[in-house]
């Protein structure tokens with residue numbers, strides 16, 4: 001994997017956005033895998049700027065989001081549907097019919113998860129997957145202990161993740177306990193992967209992901225086995241990497 005360390009959050013956001021823009025420009029029908037959380041917000045803002053000011057065209061792009069909370073309808077302010085609409089989709093020209101986000105209100109989760117995998121496959125697979133990382137090393141909602149060949153399914157959130165994400169809800173009790181998530185295996189099928197991390201609270205997860213053993217204790221470590229993964233890190237997120245000291 002390639003590790004790119006930048007001075008600050010703005011720099012990683014801009015550089016990662018340039019990778020996405022290149023993918024879209026070189027292949028207008030590119031299939032993007034998208035992430036939520038606070039980390040990709042700067043990247044999305046830069047994509048919006050490129051769309052407005054430099055005509056970056058998303059009209060043929062297809063998107064698949066990593067995950068969604070079980071039980072939250074699309075119009076719930078903490079749902080990932082709402083997040084994506086507010087922070088990216090309503091500002092760019094990706095057609096609504098090309099947008100895919102797991103349905104947290106489905107009455108049949110297993111059937112939905114299977115159909116999500118089928119839709120990714122029938123779109124030709126994900127060309128470029130954007131990832132954040134949880135402080136426990138999760139990617140999407142693949143918590144420690146998840147199989148490294150897992151596919152899209154319902155996952156129970158770890159206590160750490162509920163505590164981390166409680167800042168977006170009235171209290172930790174309001175954070176859903178379950179989510180539909182792409183599996184680690186689903187993510188690894190993407191042709192190219194970029195993971196963004198900033199801040200000291202991500203430094204141990206980043207070090208485990210990049211330099212630790214490949215283990216389900218840190219599901220992001222599975223990215224070591226992917227042929228085209230880049231980590232975009234600020235200096236704080238990179239601070240526990242041994243290679244950064246060399």
Ligand code: GLP
Pocket residue numbers: 035036037038039040066067131132133134135138139140141161165
């Ligand atoms: C959630 C998401 C992950 C994301 C993580 C980190 O758990 N399911 O995809 O990477 O949060 O969030 P943040 O970027 O806000 O630190």
